[in-house]
Amino acid sequence: MPEASSSYERIYRAVRKVPRGRVTTYGAIARMAGLPRQARLVGYALSALHNGSTLPWHRIINAQGRLSLERAGRASGLTQRIRLEREGVKVDAAGKVSLARFGWRVKSNRA
DNA sequence: CCACTGACGAGTG
DNA sequence: GCACTCGCCAGTG
Numbered sequence: 001m002p003e004a005s006s007s008y009e010r011i012y013r014a015v016r017k018v019p020r021g022r023v024t025t026y027g028a029i030a031r032m033a034g035l036p037r038q039a040r041l042v043g044y045a046l047s048a049l050h051n052g053s054t055l056p057w058h059r060i061i062n063a064q065g066r067l068s069l070e071r072a073g074r075a076s077g078l079t080q081r082i083r084l085e086r087e088g089v090k091v092d093a094a095g096k097v098s099l100a101r102f103g104w105r106v107k108s109n110r111a
Numbered sequence: 112c113c114a115c116t117g118a119c120g121a122g123t124g
Numbered sequence: 125g126c127a128c129t130c131g132c133c134a135g136t137g
Contacts (some may be wrong), residue, residue: 049127057118063119
């Protein structure tokens with residue numbers, strides 16, 4: 001797997017900024033990392049992570065608010081669900097999250 | 112070098 | 125909401 005000095009490092013950096021109890025999308029991470037239109041690369045970079053990672057990878061979902069891991073039929077999809085709910089993020093029975101409620105915004109939105 | 116695949120996104124019917 | 129297409133990029137055979 002690629003080491004530092006690649007786009008992966010920027011992606012991981014952006015992922016670390018996602019606060020607890022919030023979720024964001026692959027596309028958003030890509031833009032934060034200065035890699036617009038490369039959402040796919042984000043998913044690829046995260047897939048390279050192993051179980052010992054400290055990154056909050058579970059906070060990254062697709063633009064449809066669904067857990068891509070479950071969609072891909074990955075066993076770790078359950079882990080993502082558990083970790084999210086433990087942070088207070090509600091996950092639909094279909095593995096869907098309300099981006100309107102839990103989507104992370106760089107600028108706080110006062111109601 | 113070519114073909115295929117993959118934790119994606121936006122657009123179209 | 126679902127199925128399909130095209131765009132994007134890296135890794136693998």
